[in-house]
Amino acid sequence: MSSEERESIAEYAVSFAERAGADYADAFVERSRGRSYALEQGKLNGSNYYDKEGIRVRFVKEKRLYVFSTNRFEKAAIAHMISMCKRFDGADTVLSGERAVNAKCRVGERRKLADSDILKDLMSMDKVLSKVKYIKFRSVYAGVGKSDTFFVNTDGSRIESTMPSAQSFASIIVENGKETRQRFLQFGGVGGYELIDPKIVEGKILGEAKALLNVIEKGVRLSAYELKNVSNVVIAPEITGIAVHESVGHPGEADRVFLREAAQAGTSYLTKDNMGLEIGSPAVTIIDDPTIPNSNGFYLYDDEGVKTRPRILVKDGIQNELLMNRSYAHFLGMKSNAAARSDYYSNEPLVRMANSYLKPGTASLEELISEAGSGAYIKSFMEWNIDDTRSFSRYQGSEAYLIKNHRMGKPIKNYQLESKTIDFWHAVKLVGRDFELSLGNCGKGEPMQGVPVTMGGASALLSFGK
Amino acid sequence: MYIVKQAMLKGCDEAVASVFSYRISYLKIANSKVDSIVTKDERGGSLFVSQGKRVFSTNIDTLSGPNVAAAIRNAKRNLAHLEPKDDYYGIASGPFKYRKQEACDSRIRDYDNDTISDIAQAAINEAAANGADNVAGTLILSRSSETIATSKGVHQAEDSAHARLSIRAFVNGLSAQKIAASKRLKDLGPAALGRTTAELASMADSNGKVTSGTYDIIYMQQPAGLLFSMVNEMACVGNVETGGFLMGKLGKTIADKKLEIYDDGASSKIISASRFDAEGCPTRKTQLIGDGRLLTYLHNNSTAAKYKTKSTGNAGLVMPSPNALVLEHKNTSKSIDRLISGIDKGILVTNTWYTRFSNYRSGDFSTVPRDIAVYIEKGRPKFAIRQVDVGSATGIRISENVFRMLKSTVRSANDTIQTASWDSDGYFVTPSVLVTGVKVTTA
Numbered sequence: 001m002s003s004e005e006r007e008s009i010a011e012y013a014v015s016f017a018e019r020a021g022a023d024y025a026d027a028f029v030e031r032s033r034g035r036s037y038a039l040e041q042g043k044l045n046g047s048n049y050y051d052k053e054g055i056r057v058r059f060v061k062e063k064r065l066y067v068f069s070t071n072r073f074e075k076a077a078i079a080h081m082i083s084m085c086k087r088f089d090g091a092d093t094v095l096s097g098e099r100a101v102n103a104k105c106r107v108g109e110r111r112k113l114a115d116s117d118i119l120k121d122l123m124s125m126d127k128v129l130s131k132v133k134y135i136k137f138r139s140v141y142a143g144v145g146k147s148d149t150f151f152v153n154t155d156g157s158r159i160e161s162t163m164p165s166a167q168s169f170a171s172i173i174v175e176n177g178k179e180t181r182q183r184f185l186q187f188g189g190v191g192g193y194e195l196i197d198p199k200i201v202e203g204k205i206l207g208e209a210k211a212l213l214n215v216i217e218k219g220v221r222l223s224a225y226e227l228k229n230v231s232n233v234v235i236a237p238e239i240t241g242i243a244v245h246e247s248v249g250h251p252g253e254a255d256r257v258f259l260r261e262a263a264q265a266g267t268s269y270l271t272k273d274n275m276g277l278e279i280g281s282p283a284v285t286i287i288d289d290p291t292i293p294n295s296n297g298f299y300l301y302d303d304e305g306v307k308t309r310p311r312i313l314v315k316d317g318i319q320n321e322l323l324m325n326r327s328y329a330h331f332l333g334m335k336s337n338a339a340a341r342s343d344y345y346s347n348e349p350l351v352r353m354a355n356s357y358l359k360p361g362t363a364s365l366e367e368l369i370s371e372a373g374s375g376a377y378i379k380s381f382m383e384w385n386i387d388d389t390r391s392f393s394r395y396q397g398s399e400a401y402l403i404k405n406h407r408m409g410k411p412i413k414n415y416q417l418e419s420k421t422i423d424f425w426h427a428v429k430l431v432g433r434d435f436e437l438s439l440g441n442c443g444k445g446e447p448m449q450g451v452p453v454t455m456g457g458a459s460a461l462l463s464f465g466k
Numbered sequence: 467m468y469i470v471k472q473a474m475l476k477g478c479d480e481a482v483a484s485v486f487s488y489r490i491s492y493l494k495i496a497n498s499k500v501d502s503i504v505t506k507d508e509r510g511g512s513l514f515v516s517q518g519k520r521v522f523s524t525n526i527d528t529l530s531g532p533n534v535a536a537a538i539r540n541a542k543r544n545l546a547h548l549e550p551k552d553d554y555y556g557i558a559s560g561p562f563k564y565r566k567q568e569a570c571d572s573r574i575r576d577y578d579n580d581t582i583s584d585i586a587q588a589a590i591n592e593a594a595a596n597g598a599d600n601v602a603g604t605l606i607l608s609r610s611s612e613t614i615a616t617s618k619g620v621h622q623a624e625d626s627a628h629a630r631l632s633i634r635a636f637v638n639g640l641s642a643q644k645i646a647a648s649k650r651l652k653d654l655g656p657a658a659l660g661r662t663t664a665e666l667a668s669m670a671d672s673n674g675k676v677t678s679g680t681y682d683i684i685y686m687q688q689p690a691g692l693l694f695s696m697v698n699e700m701a702c703v704g705n706v707e708t709g710g711f712l713m714g715k716l717g718k719t720i721a722d723k724k725l726e727i728y729d730d731g732a733s734s735k736i737i738s739a740s741r742f743d744a745e746g747c748p749t750r751k752t753q754l755i756g757d758g759r760l761l762t763y764l765h766n767n768s769t770a771a772k773y774k775t776k777s778t779g780n781a782g783l784v785m786p787s788p789n790a791l792v793l794e795h796k797n798t799s800k801s802i803d804r805l806i807s808g809i810d811k812g813i814l815v816t817n818t819w820y821t822r823f824s825n826y827r828s829g830d831f832s833t834v835p836r837d838i839a840v841y842i843e844k845g846r847p848k849f850a851i852r853q854v855d856v857g858s859a860t861g862i863r864i865s866e867n868v869f870r871m872l873k874s875t876v877r878s879a880n881d882t883i884q885t886a887s888w889d890s891d892g893y894f895v896t897p898s899v900l901v902t903g904v905k906v907t908t909a
Contacts, residue, residue, distance in 0.1 A: 035544075040708050044549045045784045046521035049540060053527060054508070067504040071527060081507060088583040090500030123549065137709030137827070173709045173827050180709075180827040260496040262602035263634040263643060264888055266819075266836070269856045348504050385820030388641075388836045389857040392909040396824050396832075418863070420854060420909050446492060446604045446632070446888060 001031065001053055001073065003150065003160070010152045013057045013078050018154055020082055022059035024095055026153035028303060029055045030345035034145020034165075037119050039126045041138065047119070050145075054345045057082065065093040065327075069346040096329035096336050098306050100156035105300045109164050109192025113144040121198035128202055129172070134213045136175035142168045142196060149345075157305035163298075165189065165452075168196040170205050174212040181212040182382055183398060186439040189454075191294040208380070211399050219411035220402070232375030233417055233427075233462045234368045234403065237436035239378050239395055240358045241455030245440065247421040248279065248286050249356040249455070251390040252313045252321075253339070254328035261350075265444040266388040269421065270319060277319045280425025283361060283460075286314040288323065290338070290354035296439045296452040297354030301338070304349060308338035313356070317425070325351050343449040350445050357457030361431030368432055368461045370406040376415050377401045377408060394418040423464065432459035467615040469513055469526070473538050474617050478515040478545075480557050481617045482745055482783060485511040485529060488610035493582045495603040495633075498594060500586050503579060514783045515541050516557075519550035521784060555771035557783070558747040560619035565741055565748070568734050570627035573651040575609045582607055585656045589633050592660035597668050598635035601660070606630040612740075620746030628737045629654045632888065634837070635664040640850050641837045641858040642667035643817050645688065645886045647737050647893065666816060670840050674849035676862065676908060682812035683864070683904045684805055684842075684879075689818040691894025692887045693833065695791040696868060698729045700826070701754050701762075703769045704785035711829035711868050712760060719758045721872035724796035727755040729764055730895070731779050731789030736884060738790045738893040742779075749779040749789060755872070764788060793896040795878035802879040802898050812842040813851065813906065818864070819889045829868030835860050853909040861909035874902045 001009075010027035017025035033051040037044065054071035057078065066085040070077060122142045129138050144166045151159040167188035174181050185205060189195045222230075235243070251268035255261045258272070270277060289310035290299050301307055304326050312320045324332065325340035328351065340349035369377060376397070383396040396416045402409035419427075437454035444451075473481035487509035494501040511526040515538075522544050526537045573581070586605045593601045609627040614620060629651050634643040644663045648654045685693060700710040707713070712720075721727070731739045731749030743749055745767055753761055765773065766781030780786040799805045806814065813835075821833040839860045840847045853861025878897040886893050 040704065043553060044551050046523060046551060047544055047548055049522070049524040049544065051527060052510075052525060065502040067502065068507065069505075070507040071510060072507065077507075081505070084505075084578070085503070086579040088500050088503065088579050089587065090502075090583070091496065093502070119547065119549075139708050171708070173825075175827075180825055182709075182823075182825045182827060258497075259600060259602060260494070260501060262496065262600070262636075262641075263604055263632050267857050269859070271857070346506050346508070348502070383822045383824035383830075383832055385822050385832060385834045385863070387834050387854070387859050387861060388819075389854070389859040391854045391856045391859045392834075392861045392863070394832065394863060394907075398824075418907060420861075446494075446606075448888075448891075 006150045009055060009073050010150055012075055013055065014152055014154055016079050017057060017059040017082050022061045024154055025057065025059035026151065026305065027055060027057045028149060028151050028345055030147060030149045032145060032147040034143060036141065036143030037122055038141045039122060042126055042130055056345045060093050060095060062087060063092040063094060064088060064090060067348045093327055094330045095326035098155065098326060098336055101159055101301060101305055101307055103159050103301060105161040107163050107190050111193035113164055113166060113193050116144065116193040118142045118144060125198050125202045129205060132206065132209060134174050134176060135172050135209050137173040139171045144193065151305050153305050159301045159305055163190050164192060166191065166193055166196045168201050172205060172209055174209050174216065176213060176216050179216045181216055181398065183208050183212060188439060189294045189296045190298040195294060215399055215411040215413060219413040221413050222415065227415065230376050231464045232372035232403065234372050234377040234459060235462060236379040236459050237434060237456040238380050238438050240457050240460055241438050242381060242384055242395060243393065243424060244286055244356045244358055244457060245353065245455040246386045247390050247393050247424065248313055249288060249353040252323055253351045254322040254324045255351045257322060258328065261444065264446045269389045269391045275319065278317055279314050279319050279422065280317045281428045282316045283428045283431050284314055284317045284425050285312065285359040286356065287312055287359055288353050288356040292355045295355045295437060296454045299354065302340045303342050304336065304340040306336045306338040311337050323351050323353065325349065341451050343451045347445065347447065347449045350449065352444065352451050353442060353453050355437060355454040357437065357455065358431065358460060360433050360435050360458035363430050363432050365432060365434065365459055368430055368459055369403055369408055371430055372403045372461055373406050375403045376412060377403055378415060378417060391421050393421065424462065427462035427464045428460050429463045430461040434459050467621055469511065469534050470615045470617050472534060473513065473515050476538050476542055478517050480516045482514040482557055482614065483511060484612060484614045486610065486612045488608065490606065490608040491582060493586050493605040495586055495590060495601060498590050498601045500583055503582065513537055513541060515545065516554065517545045519552065519554045520545045520548040521551055521554055522548065523783065553772050555768040557616055557618055557745040558767035558777055560616065560746055562620065562746065562748050564622060565732065567624060567741065570609065570625050571650050574607055574627040574629050577607045585631065589631060589656035589660035592657040593633060593635045593664040596661050596664035597637045598664040600636040601633065603631065603633040614742060614746050616746050622742050622746060624741055626740065630886065631656055631659055633659050633663045635667045636858060637664055637667040639858060640667050643837050647884055647886055649735065649737065667838055670847055670850035672849045673852040674841060675853055676841050676851055678907045680903050681906050682809045682900060682902045684802065684812065684814045684898055684900050686816045686898045687883050687885050687896050688887055689815050690793065690899045691791055691885055691896045692818060692821060692890055694727060694793050694896065695890065695892050695894055697727050697754060698788035698791050701764045702780065702786045702788060703763045703765055706763055709827050711826055715760045716763065717759060720760050720869055721755045721758050722875050723758040725755060725872065725875050726753065726794040728753050728792040729780065729789050730792045736790045736893055736895060743781040744783050745781040747777050747779050747781060752778045788892065790892060791894045791896060795875065795899060797877045798880050799877060800880050802881055805877060805879045805898060805900055806842055806847060807845040809842045810844060814840040814842060814847065832863055832865045834863050863907045865905045865907060871901055875899050876902055
């Protein structure tokens with residue numbers, strides 16, 4: 001479908017909904033296409049190609065929200081879907097008033113995806129990995145794609161976007177004959193092939209594999225008593241990131257706070273009665289920023305047509321703002337901060353994170369370790385989880401080290417950082433000046449939607465004062 | 467069949483084409499009200515082809531002659547550049563005999579907004595009448611049809627429809643969640659689901675704390691399904707070959723002797739089951755664990771040929787995938803109350819989520835109880851565990867190893883149901899089970 005046809009059908013849908021009595025309507029047309037390759041233990045599991053196009057229409061009529069999606073572009077089919085949406089006895093939905101936007105958003109590719117020989121690069125990387133004896137099992141994946149979208153609503157917004165993306169995954173199991181350790185790694189973002197440069201990805205995987213082997217061969221196991229008495233912990237950006245995402249980002253999503261997601265992705269320790277809660281120490285400022293160029297969570301306009309901006313979730317330790325869509329913005333008497341995202345045209349936009357991070361401070365890693373004196377340094381994780389309200393989490397150290405006499409010591413095999421959220425963020429004593437983001441796909445909703453995000457920020461010293 | 471013929475005319479060795487349509491509505495319940503209704507209506511197709519052990523798959527979004535031709539041209543172009551998959555041995559050769567297609571429930575097939583609102587409201591009302599101060603959930607009504615054709619003699623169609631209702635009830639700061647699913651709307655029981663979910667959330671008279679340590683744990687059906695279905699997932703031979711925890715365990719004793727685990731793709735009552743798999747092979751019920759031993763892995767035709775065995779009806783065209791967990795235990799108590807009565811120090815876990823492995827090779831994982839968990843002492847429920855005084859937070863974590871869990875699953879209750887979990891794509895047919903000596907840490 002040409003871009004003119006795409007715009008024409010979207011405008012028809014919005015106009016039909018309006019004629020059918022909708023107080024508000026929007027339409028989102030998306031064409032996405034791409035290809036991917038997966039190698040498991042060196043064997044190519046073929047190739048997959050997709051080229052899909054569809055439309056999502058949302059409208060609010062008599063304060064009820066209706067959403068439908070289809071890949072049938074006939075006007076009659078769309079009119080039928082809108083007509084089928086009969087009023088139900090339920091909750092009121094009112095959207096915040098937002099400024100109309102007319103925009104075009106095109107992300108460029110420094111290295112063209114169409115010109116890249118992904119398969120050749122993936123196979124040559126796999127060949128290198130296959131020669132590393134201690135990488136016992138390996139799965140590698142690479143995929144590239146492009147999404148062209150058009151959004152229109154009854155407020156007068158018209159937004160056209162083109163977003164190329166590149167993704168690469170690796171799963172490795174390192175073994176020395178006696179013991180194994182596993183790691184998942186993800187690379188990529190919104191942009192061209194440069195985001196999954198095979199040499200950079202290969203180097204990162206090899207480095208991670210070597211570090212895991214070092215943990216296996218030289219690592220020590222701490223006793224239960226020793227583990228309990230680790231009071232100073234330095235966390236690397238990967239750990240900071242997962243903690244930011246799970247214990248600050250998610251509970252700061254308005255649809256969890258106000259229980260729309262209660263039967264799906266869960267609730268929050270934040271409630272209407274504790275807004276402005278002191279979540280952490282004054283050293284903690286946490287931001288969610290969709291505008292970071294080429295990041296996995298990049299977007300400039302959300303799926304409700306609202307221009308985005310960095311959202312300061314926690315400022316100097318105090319909960320500052322929730323992630324909101326237009327519905328929750330109206331509910332709270334505010335403007336939307338553009339957090340409505342869907343993974344695909346066929347799903348409804350939900351309140352989501354984008355790129356969440358702990359704002360860097362001034363300390364070097366050496367200063368964080370030195371300040372800790374003794375304790376543990378966690379560089380990466382494999383197992384993690386958190387409870388429904390996001391109050392109690394655990395991050396298992398995949399690569400972790402002892403800190404002794406103000407210096408980094410031996411690797412630790414069995415360190416797990418398990419704590420209450422409020423204790424965790426109040427323990428932040430010093431924040432590093434480094435900045436790194438890790439990729440993820442964040443699941444929410446029913447049907448489950450996985451949207452691309454990043455998480456990270458700076459390293460930090462946590463002192464639990466045991 | 468047209469797509470397959472065209473692909474074969476263009477020189478492919480094999481072709482599998484699937485044409486589908488579906489309409490699914492998701493009604494969301496929030497704050498004890500119907501929040502919104504989202505409907506998806508799609509049709510399309512897919513094509514899998516192989517040539518000289520090279521394999522390629524694609525979707526065909528719009529099923530017109532020119533689009534099919536373009537998809538086949540694209541497939542051929544890609545095949546020419548691929549490396550052969552040396553261990554690929556082809557799709558299943560038909561024709562096959564299949565179980566009879568059952569008629570879809572017309573009430574699900576022809577639903578409208580009024581029908582789905584009424585079902586949701588019945589559950590909300592009954593939960594509220596039984597003490598729920600807030601109710602959340604999702605009602606899904608789904609109807610779909612699929613036709614599959616292959617170059618090896620398969621041409622079959624299947625229509626299906628099902629309803630699934632998830633209810634989470636909050637009672638005095640505690641919560642419970644249950645999921646019912648059925649191919650017959652009359653068997654969904656929304657009112658009963660609302661009532662029993664609210665009753666579960668309020669089953670303990672008081673709250674209390676436990677210490678980190680070892681407990682006997684009863685997993686109700688939903689968490690049992692979620693945890694034990696990991697066996698089905700990891701029995702798929704693709705996961706075995708990449709170092710999953712069942713690698714090298716075939717024929718070995720890995721479980722309690724009275725625990726039986728099946729993968730069932732054939733039952734007409736299981737939502738995720740169908741008459742044929744992705745290559746048209748008839749599905750079946752496959753016993754994975756019996757007499758304590760791992761009996762087989764799950765295969766499609768190609769992986770079965772590689773391992774000189776027969777397909778278990780679990781295609782996945784490139785790699786096998788599981789159908790549905792069926793768990794049985796020969797050591798059965800009459801009820802969950804009887805199961806509780808035999809425990810000296812334990813925990814009843816009603817729901818869990820965020821099950822994450824530290825190492826798929828060793829089978830070490832942890833999981834977090836999400837809704838009410840009840841401390842059991844001397845055969846009686848004593849209190850609801852509240853380690854963190856925030857919302858419905860329970861604040862305990864279970865650290866486990868798959869093999870330790872399988873060997874310590876010593877008894878079940880006689881309360882088997884079909885259920886599911888928000889945290890998984892699958893369906894489970896399982897009773898509540900007792901696992902002894904489980905490590906628990908607390909907030």
